[in-house]
Amino acid sequence: MAIPQHRPLAIFCDFDGTFSVQDVGSTLAQQLLPEKRARLWSRFVDGEFTAWSYAMALLDGLELSEKRLDEFLETIDLDPGAETMVEWCEAEEVPFRILSDGFDWNLERLQTMNNVQFEYNANHLDYEGDRWRLAPGRPNEACGCGTGSCKRGLISSYRAENPDAFCIHIGNGRVSDLCGALEADLAFAKDTLAPALEELGEEFVPFDTLHDVLDFLRAREVPDSAR
Template sequence: MEYIIICDFDGTITLNDTVNAMADEFSVGDWRKLDEMWICGKCSGSEVSQKILEMIDTDEHKLREFIKNIKIDPYFKEFMEYIKEKVIEFYIVSDGFDFNIETILEENEIIGVICFSNMLQFEGKKLMGFYPNVNEDCKKCGNCKRNIITNVNIENKKIIYIGDGYSDRCAAKLGDYIFAKGELANHLKEENIDFIEFNNFKDILLKIKEII
């Protein structure tokens, strides 16, 4: 049996959500009200993301220095070593931004990982988001993880999904095995969908060794 692992980034690989952290650090205004509008379905994911970016007052250098200090799960590198050894297909899918992901992976010397996310560009202190994987029929999230999984899993492998948040809801349900914590775990409980609850990647690694 062959497997493909699809993994969220913010709050899953990282200990804190990088977009929330940078908004807390640099925004001028109450950005969390916008986040609530997204959860309630009043705004699309890309609309809310851009509005939050417009509230952030920083530049590329300051943001990079801040983001690089956000910690990752202490067992993630061990997990990556194992799946590379077993040659298991692995992708990061995120409704956050490429700048944050690339900065943290580089800081932690993690290379060769294929990532799908929203894109962040700088025009001085102006931050602009780009959303190449938005689902025009839904627009709930800036980066449609469900469509990405369908596109990358061309060999119809068994899907192992790892996530923690609202943007993982649709995609996680494609998983043959779902690892969840936080908001995603609460949602799956409400929907009576089987999943494996985890605290960190040590938990995930032990279970994946059993699965494969």
């Protein structure tokens, strides 16, 4: 699978488990709400929830002070290639955007803590006293992914405005990344996203860290004639 030389690239990247090592929401729930999470998760597996209604049932109203949230977020690591990915996109003038089914508040804090900056779409988290109040970012009934921020919808909107763009999606999750990976021209996949694409007979590029993705992208810079 190759990236065309003559089309402008646009890179869309999942956050949890892709740009970051740990999944913020599920790690937090495992630590603070292990029983509630196990109970709701089995109902999610039984099909009682969409991804978004599961997140609402689990985390809306969560009591967690901003200070304690910050302490937790300090334990989240970015992928070893995360910073280089952002720098490479800046240097190459390739639009880079995080598409997350997590929360804007956490992405803002993690950017500050890690001294990295990116554009993003995500769901909304506001504080009411010490409690979380959640709202979806950009759901898309037509897709069927059930997430609060449908990546198919976000990538197809970008494509409508940039019809020449060669859209790349990087992700790790079957639930939140599958529709984005299918919508993109090229998908990088790991974890549960990879077997989900395999089952559908869809091509993708497997990766372990964002350094692998960068190696693949940099290979494009060499003109065919020079190989």
